[in-house]
Amino acid sequence: MKNLFAFALSSLTRRGGKNFFIFTIFALMIFILAGIFTITHALKAEMFATLEALPEITVQRIVAGRQTDIDAERAERIAEIPGVTDAMPRVWGYYYFAKAGVNFSIVGVEAFGTSYKSSLESVADLFGEKLMEGDTMVVGPGVAETLARNFFKDYFYFVKPDGSLKKVTIAGIFKPETTLESNDIVVVEQGLARELFGMSEEAATDIVVKVANDEEIPTIARKIREIYPDTRVVTKEDLRISYQNVFDYKSGIFLALFIIAIFTFFIIIYDKASGLSSEEKREIGILKALGWKIGDILKVKLFEALVISLGAYLLAVTLAVGYVFGLNAPLMRDLFMGYSVLKPPFELPFTLDVGTLALIFFTTVPVYIAATLIPSWKAATLEADEVIR
Amino acid sequence: MIEVKEVTKVFNPGRPNEMTALENVSFEVGENELVILKGPSGSGKSTLLSLIAALQKPTFGEVIVRGERVSKLPEDFAALYRRHTIGFIFQKFNLIPTLSVFENIITPLMPEKLDEKELRARAERVMEEFSIAHKANELAKNLSGGEQQRTAIARALVNDPPIILADEPTANLDAKLSKAFLEYVHRIKEEGKTILIATHDPLFFDLDIADREIELHNGKIVNSED
């Protein structure tokens, strides 16, 4: 057995060029497949992790089919619904910084009070007491960098919807560890946020609702819709389902595409392998005449095929995992997400889609082995008398 | 040692290209005999050797080697029989060109459970005997005709089989190397092997060391003299 394996290895190196070519194609295909599936899996995990952080219920007002400002006082009425523990109006939106061609996400918080300051300190580097001086903001590192590049080191002039300017002082920068969530963010007091967006005093962007018992979410969502028929009530469950659908749809397409690709690939491989070269046939004949059993010959062929296909598979999967999680999947990631310009090169969470990797394994390695063994088996079972004539 | 009993071999029976390569051939070869199998091209010499080596099965009749009905052996047993009983020297030698001399010689031993040391020892013995040890690591395709010949003989003997079959062993050799081959045959016979050489090279006719000549014509034995 050991000797046959050694024979197989030397036989592989003897036909080095051809085997190297097959190995490379094989590994490349598996690398692409494994890369795509690993990256979608990681992105999906990332999406759902973000989803987890979302509020249970979000209430938006819809006018003419579009979301618009909602009356902040409605939060008080919603809070009275039995089962609701809290209802909070939020003020947030995007600010387009034309000079740099990027969007900032402006988030309004209730007030930069002393209590707020201490919790901010854990996630941001604050510039002394500036925070309390009014008209201040805490920005993500991406925003700070973009502003600094445009010569706004300490403050920034926002252009309000009426065209007038509003000077806001930078009071702190979020720490880099929280980049994914905060890189493009600008946190200001709600009042200031309303002013920057040109919203009226009572208006909010939406209302988020906390619910004590998850089971009651559908009931509470329905009640809110009854009280305010002009609202759209989005539950986390709705989002989860729509995310899931998007991903299942996308992965489905990829799966179909790649199964087709795999088949084409193996038709080519099979085509090649089925026509054993006369040199290979002759070799099989010699081995038989020298007292090798058909099984011995097939074992050697099996070892050869295993070294190529299993070797290529393991190498390609390792490379793909390294590419996605080590290098953060340059090129491929951009294919899968149109991330806003400011989004930093965030780290993909490390999750392996073992099921899909196994699927790739079973659609490649055994098929390749079969495609190698069948023609050899044919050549070995036919009366191998040609060599002695 | 070898009994060929009323053997007939028909290729493609029942088809338009039906071909009777051997017809009712019978003879015996005793232990340590050297038998020359002669006859023109297409007379069935190679076919006869392959039947004795159990590489093919006769259409009728049987081949018995050392009391064993080898013409009836299932494939795996036929392989074991070849491995342990037959040493084959092919026309054109049929070395594997991309393997070294050493690797070619140990090829018949590969399916056996032998350790590296044993493999080396066995190969060394035959390589010394046929003066090819100095080329042990040379690829077969880079060998001269004489070296190929010696490698092929060493490979046939590495398993120490009792029977050596040679098919046109001098067809691709010049006169000098053919003579050298005769020397080797002599030596192998003295080791006690039974040898069957299929050839139409006159060099082998009326040899002192040959015990017998069997002549084939169109698949039939035309003479069998002692």
Ligand SMILES: Nc1ncnc2c1ncn2[C@@H]1O[C@H](COP(=O)(O)OP(=O)(O)OP(=O)(O)O)[C@@H](O)[C@H]1O
């Ligand atoms: N596998 C086969 N299929 C069909 N015909 C075959 C096969 N093997 C041999 N023959 C035919 O059988 C006849 C005898 O062939 P064989 O090879 O035994 O002759 P030979 O005496 O060895 O000739 P040579 O001196 O040319 O080697 C030839 O006519 C050959 O064409």
Ligand SMILES: [Mg+2]
């Ligand atoms: Mg012949």
